Amino acid sequence: MKILYFAWVRQKVGLAEEDVTPPASVTDVAGLVGWLAGRSPGHAAAFADPRQVRAAVNQDFATPAQAVAPGDEVAFFPPVTGG
Amino acid sequence: MPGPTIRVQEAAFDLGAESAALTAGRDDIGGLASFVGLCRADDGLAALVLEHYPGMTERALQKIADEAWARWPLTGCTVIHRVGRLVPGEPIVLVLTASAHRAAALESCAFLIDWLKTSAPFWKREEFAGGDSRWVEAKATDDAAAARWAKPA
Numbered sequence: 001m002k003i004l005y006f007a008w009v010r011q012k013v014g015l016a017e018e019d020v021t022p023p024a025s026v027t028d029v030a031g032l033v034g035w036l037a038g039r040s041p042g043h044a045a046a047f048a049d050p051r052q053v054r055a056a057v058n059q060d061f062a063t064p065a066q067a068v069a070p071g072d073e074v075a076f077f078p079p080v081t082g083g
Numbered sequence: 084m085p086g087p088t089i090r091v092q093e094a095a096f097d098l099g100a101e102s103a104a105l106t107a108g109r110d111d112i113g114g115l116a117s118f119v120g121l122c123r124a125d126d127g128l129a130a131l132v133l134e135h136y137p138g139m140t141e142r143a144l145q146k147i148a149d150e151a152w153a154r155w156p157l158t159g160c161t162v163i164h165r166v167g168r169l170v171p172g173e174p175i176v177l178v179l180t181a182s183a184h185r186a187a188a189l190e191s192c193a194f195l196i197d198w199l200k201t202s203a204p205f206w207k208r209e210e211f212a213g214g215d216s217r218w219v220e221a222k223a224t225d226d227a228a229a230a231r232w233a234k235p236a
Contacts, residue, residue: 007134007206008218056204059139075136079221082133082164082205083120083176083196 012046087148124171
């Protein structure tokens with residue numbers, strides 16, 4: 001599974017992207033957040049308040065309940081501020 | 084009739100040139116509405132640095148523009164959003180909408196800028212003269228502006 005990070009989420013994690021293989025118990029975005037948060041202090045800091053982090057699965061905005069599977073591209077980022 | 088034109092780019096854009104390109108050779112456009120968002124020098128701001136999600140950002144802009152195309156009788160639409168480092172006074176975003184009549188052009192232009200502020204993956208970081216920088220936080224007023232375009236359930 002390819003994970004991408006943007007804006008301050010990227011800065012806190014310390015990576016722009018990484019390939020990960022979560023355990024089979026990780027089936028949705030919320031579960032993935034919980035698992036990623038345990039990977040490093042940077043990950044933990046990025047996901048300290050999950051309500052501040054938005055997600056996309058395969059380049060579409062996703063809710064915490066959205067399913068994730070091996071091969072997906074999952075991105076995490078703050079609420080958007082374009083325009 | 085061609086659909087919307089979407090571009091994400093570092094280079095500046097020119098409102099006059101983009102308006103001319105949209106209307107060239109056309110005799111069916113009665114109204115052309117435009118919105119240009121510019122970088123303001125709030126609180127000693129030295130620059131805005133805009134980050135995006137290559138791939139998803141273009142998809143999101145296309146979806147928003149396609150939605151406008153479906154909801155109003157548009158005959159032309161251009162959306163350009165810049166990324167990278169922009170200094171105060173520089174243009175950030177351009178929305179152009181064309182239609183036979185003004186209401187569709189004006190309403191869809193407002194819809195597009197309201198929706199892209201809340202639905203397109205861009206993030207702004209502010210850089211200040213002293214070297215400090217901070218990420219811009221999303222505003223509830225932007226969510227409210229976008230929500231006024233929600234279709235009745």
